[in-house]
Amino acid sequence: MQTNKNFPFLAAFSGMVSVQTGAAFAKTLFPVVGSEGVAALRLGISAVILCVVFRPWTLRQHEVSWRALTLYGVVLALMNMLIYQAFSYIPVSIAISIEVMGPLTVAVLTSRQKIDLLWILLSALGMFLLAAGDIHNAIDIQGIAYSLAAALFWGIYVIIGKRVSGGGGRSVAAGMMVAALITVPLGTAQAGVSLLMPAVIFTGVCVALLSSMLPFLLDIYAMRWLPSRVFGVLLSGSPAVSALAGWIILHEKLSLTQCGGISSVMAACAGCSLFARRRTQH
Template sequence: MHKNQNLPFLAALSGMVSVQTGAAFAKTLFPVVGSEGVAALRLGISAIVLLIVFRPWTLRNSGISWVSIIMYGIVLALMNLLIYRAFAYIPVSIAISIEVMGPLVAALLTSRQKTDLLWILLSALGMFLLAAGDIHNVIDIRGVAYSIAAAFFWGLYVIVGRRVSGGGGRSVAAGMTIAALITVPLGTAQAGSALLIPGVLLTGLCVAILSSMLPFLLDMYSMRWLPSRVFGVLLSGSPAISALAGWIILREELSLTQCGGILAVMSACCGCALFARPRT
């Protein structure tokens, strides 16, 4: 057990804020390079930087299975491609509200306390209010379908990520490289030379830092010390953060019902942080 459990909690929270802020900035690039282009920029730039910094080829002496590393990379690629596709059809906050069901299911499956169910149910209520609160627009079923698929892979990310978390930054670098090998060809096919526009590259660098490099390194640290159930429930705060980021950056308006959903989700996160007990 970590000698100070507050640090893993803070790492998970900081990673969540960073990735949702990056997601909102990423959507601003959709008109120029499309969803696959944004995924290519995010993962491609991240892979280059992390390869230089962490030298993941040294993992061969760490005892971590390369099968797990490859699975981790594939999950990263699919999680990004699918959620960006969802962003193209529905608001960021609604897409994340659906996607976060993946970690919640992972948390439920690994739960060992009755009180954990309360936080999961409260989070589910918040997600419902966030998704159902938009009375002015018809929700595009394509966006919902992509979000559900992304939820599946985000749930796998929590599970697979713990298997490779012992490698720290090296695991992230290796997984990111595999993910980039999948997404960059797809993004290049969609966006072509638009990916090399200086303004696009600069924004892509910001998205890569906020959405990939910083949060995944924080996730590696927090997943190493937090049980999957606690980490998964903490991630339920993502809809609240994404809703605020979407409102500030993208001007995606929130209804009173959606604000109620944010409060429900944040209450669940606070309950988890205050009352959950790590499994020994």
């Protein structure tokens, strides 16, 4: 079976735009339902849709361990709740730039090349520039802390995700169901009946589709045809796309120093994706 060589690139790029646009729209709900409420909407609605489509209850123990799936869901819940907490304090583009250092660190730690020191230095430089901000708008330390915690769990997510990948979409649906069982009660406790407002539900469905369903399907297609390093380089553009989405949807502005930090993180992610090699290949 063959495919147009441009379609996988378009799918990967569209998935990245979808995720970052969904993140920006999610932040518009914070004044109404809070960050926990948004996480509950996104993961709860996504779990319902994915369970209907993929029927995770058909998974067998010999395919994927339910213990691993439970851990996968817990990590998914923590990753989402922490990054939304970060959005409460800092612009989405800065939070995403810090968060992508999680999978970047995993890639660096599974490589033996000396050039990896360059990606570490670039990411460290990016962190410094992002945190420095400018003299008028110092970045909130709480936002940095939440972003770093989200980065940690994104790195764990990459590792755990490989252990449950044998179940395909059913694994994702099962993990999303576990994540929803954690986030929905917390979100309900924070937002209460506000979660049932028609406008909130509508935006929540949009966020779930943009942040979970659509990018998942697009990424699955893209990863089928693109080498993993190429896919990783494409995803390194996430901070730039999130900055653009934040500017258009949320009217968030960044200083030149912070833009430089985002560029440095993007360069680190792209370089690592291009040159990193797993220890198992040596």
